[in-house]
Amino acid sequence: MKLSRFTRAGLATFAACVVFFLIAPLLVILLFAFDASNVQTFPIHHWTTYWFSVAWHDPAVRSALWLSVKAGVLATAIALILGTMVAFGIHRYRFFGRDTVSLLLVLPIALPGIVTGLALQSAFNLVGIPFSIYTIVIGHATFCIVVVFNNVVARLRRTSTSLMEASADLGASPLQTFRLVTLPTISTAVIAGGLLAFALSFDEVIVTTFTAGAQNTLPLWIFGAIRLGQQLPEVNAVVVGVVLLTLIPIAFAARMSSGEGTGRSTRSSI
Amino acid sequence: MSDRGLRQRVGAALWRRPWLRGVLTLSPPLLWFLVIYLASLVVMLVTAFFTVNSLTGNVVYQWTWSNFSQILTQSVYGSIILRTLLMAIAVTITDILLALPFAFFLAKVVSRRWRQLLLGLLLMPLWASYLAKVYAWINILSNKGVLPGIESKLGIPPTHIAYTNIAMWIVFSYLWLPFMIVPIYGAFERVPDSLLEASSDLGAGSWITFRWVLLPMVLPGIVAGSIFTFSLTLGDFITPLLIGGSNSDFIGNAIYDSALNGGNLPFAAALAFVSIAIMAIYLLLARFAGAFEAL
Numbered sequence: 001m002k003l004s005r006f007t008r009a010g011l012a013t014f015a016a017c018v019v020f021f022l023i024a025p026l027l028v029i030l031l032f033a034f035d036a037s038n039v040q041t042f043p044i045h046h047w048t049t050y051w052f053s054v055a056w057h058d059p060a061v062r063s064a065l066w067l068s069v070k071a072g073v074l075a076t077a078i079a080l081i082l083g084t085m086v087a088f089g090i091h092r093y094r095f096f097g098r099d100t101v102s103l104l105l106v107l108p109i110a111l112p113g114i115v116t117g118l119a120l121q122s123a124f125n126l127v128g129i130p131f132s133i134y135t136i137v138i139g140h141a142t143f144c145i146v147v148v149f150n151n152v153v154a155r156l157r158r159t160s161t162s163l164m165e166a167s168a169d170l171g172a173s174p175l176q177t178f179r180l181v182t183l184p185t186i187s188t189a190v191i192a193g194g195l196l197a198f199a200l201s202f203d204e205v206i207v208t209t210f211t212a213g214a215q216n217t218l219p220l221w222i223f224g225a226i227r228l229g230q231q232l233p234e235v236n237a238v239v240v241g242v243v244l245l246t247l248i249p250i251a252f253a254a255r256m257s258s259g260e261g262t263g264r265s266t267r268s269s270i
Numbered sequence: 271m272s273d274r275g276l277r278q279r280v281g282a283a284l285w286r287r288p289w290l291r292g293v294l295t296l297s298p299p300l301l302w303f304l305v306i307y308l309a310s311l312v313v314m315l316v317t318a319f320f321t322v323n324s325l326t327g328n329v330v331y332q333w334t335w336s337n338f339s340q341i342l343t344q345s346v347y348g349s350i351i352l353r354t355l356l357m358a359i360a361v362t363i364t365d366i367l368l369a370l371p372f373a374f375f376l377a378k379v380v381s382r383r384w385r386q387l388l389l390g391l392l393l394m395p396l397w398a399s400y401l402a403k404v405y406a407w408i409n410i411l412s413n414k415g416v417l418p419g420i421e422s423k424l425g426i427p428p429t430h431i432a433y434t435n436i437a438m439w440i441v442f443s444y445l446w447l448p449f450m451i452v453p454i455y456g457a458f459e460r461v462p463d464s465l466l467e468a469s470s471d472l473g474a475g476s477w478i479t480f481r482w483v484l485l486p487m488v489l490p491g492i493v494a495g496s497i498f499t500f501s502l503t504l505g506d507f508i509t510p511l512l513i514g515g516s517n518s519d520f521i522g523n524a525i526y527d528s529a530l531n532g533g534n535l536p537f538a539a540a541l542a543f544v545s546i547a548i549m550a551i552y553l554l555l556a557r558f559a560g561a562f563e564a565l
Contacts, residue, residue, distance in 0.1 A: 003476055015375045022395040025406035028416055032409055043419055082299040089296035104303050111549055112505020114522050118542050122317045122535055123310035142307050173281040203399045222401045239402040250397045
């Protein structure tokens with residue numbers, strides 16, 4: 001589109017401001033994590049890495065981290081299996097109610113998270129299931145499935161079926177075709193979907209509030225600490241750790257899917 | 271029969287019956303959604319019509335409208351619902367206004383290299399932990415935080431926006447902005463450049479092209495983004511609690527309080543019913559705008 005130099009400059013300035021607005025708060029947490037003071041004031045006078053070691057040696061933080069990792073891994077495993085299956089089903093077969101299934105998949109992220117959380121709590125309460133790591137996993141897997149689905153279905157749409165047909169024509173059994181042809185073409189999309197699902201689960205707090213009972217995942221520990229206004233310098237260090245731990249899998253996932261499925265279900269898209 | 275022979279026979283049987291393969295691949299994920307997700311939603315919606323015995327704290331399984339009549343008649347809940355809705359609308363509009371020019375710039379103006387760089391930068395606020403971002407804003411806005419610090423350095427009178435509705439509006443707009451940028455960017459990206467050239471060849475200026483060619487084509491992206499901003503605001507209780515002031519309860523806070531502090535699941539369910547109803551109306555409107563393609 002032909003734009004005047006004036007319009008271009010205006011847009012560039014506006015975009016720079018948006019980027020600053022998006023990034024600056026993240027730099028603030030990074031800075032405050034190295035603040036030596038007990039009470040956070042700006043500007044920062046003394047610098048330290050002391051709070052990172054406090055956080056790392058805090059048993060409450062450690063057990064919360066461990067629970068988050070375990071729940072994230074289990075939820076991701078379920079999401080990988082079910083998300084890939086439903087992607088194949090939706091992509092390969094035309095059937096009555098196909099659109100309804102697609103709608104059903106996005107429902108856990110289109111409806112407010114608190115609805116999913118409260119619904120699960122009501123069901124656990126009615127059936128008499130006590131809170132455990134599995135109740136957390138059930139909640140997380142439900143909203144992680146769509147992330148895997150989006151990644152895999154985007155890849156399937158881009159690969160032509162002629163490859164699989166050729167494999168069958170050359171005498172491969174359906175299982176062989178799946179293992180030797182289909183799986184290698186979708187593998188990076190599956191891995192990317194899994195990494196995104198783990199990141200989503202690792203960070204989730206709203207649904208978890210309702211499905212964790214007295215257990216503390218890392219986000220729940222952070223929420224509790226901020227709310228009570230206790231151990232705030234330690235919270236700073238933990239929060240920086242969490243951001244880094246989430247961004248590493250995201251960076252890998254972005255590499256692997258290389259912008260695939262952009263525009264499909266926000267968090268899974270880029 | 272050998273293992274290999276059995277495997278081949280099963281494979282052949284499946285190959286001849288595509289419907290069977292379809293059923294086998296789709297039933298586990300569908301069962302998960304029906305048995306766990308949908309069934310839980312139904313349980314919650316039914317629970318909304320029960321009450322809690324105020325002495326024992328147990329749920330009384332007796333059909334009643336009392337939760338809903340309480341929500342409709344007590345003015346507290348009216349103002350909570352209104353506050354949540356107004357904030358959702360304000361945040362959605364703010365994010366559209368910020369995301370539209372930014373996404374346009376990203377998709378249609380900058381060079382490929384800059385685009386890659388900016389998209390990479392966008393990943394950080396999109397995926398960085400929600401609580402980390404909220405906590406950053408507490409450190410920015412609080413009385414001894416970054417903003418008052420800079421203001422006093424520059425000699426500007428302090429704005430005192432910590433723990434107000436304005437603070438919540440800024441923080442919510444910040445939190446959901448990436449969720450608005452991504453679908454709008456995707457929509458812009460799908461518009462072929464040749465269309466814009468055609469428009470300009472036919473004599474349209476850049477504003478006319480934007481208004482009559484681009485905007486209709488990115489509308490589904492805008493609506494898709496607004497579904498996220500709306501639903502995320504409706505379900506939040508953490509930002510109102512940590513960023514808002516004394517009178518800042520949202521529907522989410524009311525649900526949280528009655529379910530987890532008050533032990534009144536039926537009343538919380540009735541409140542959740544309200545936010546589902548609001549989202550349902552919104553999704554129906556979005557469907558008219560054809561936004562589901564872009565979700």
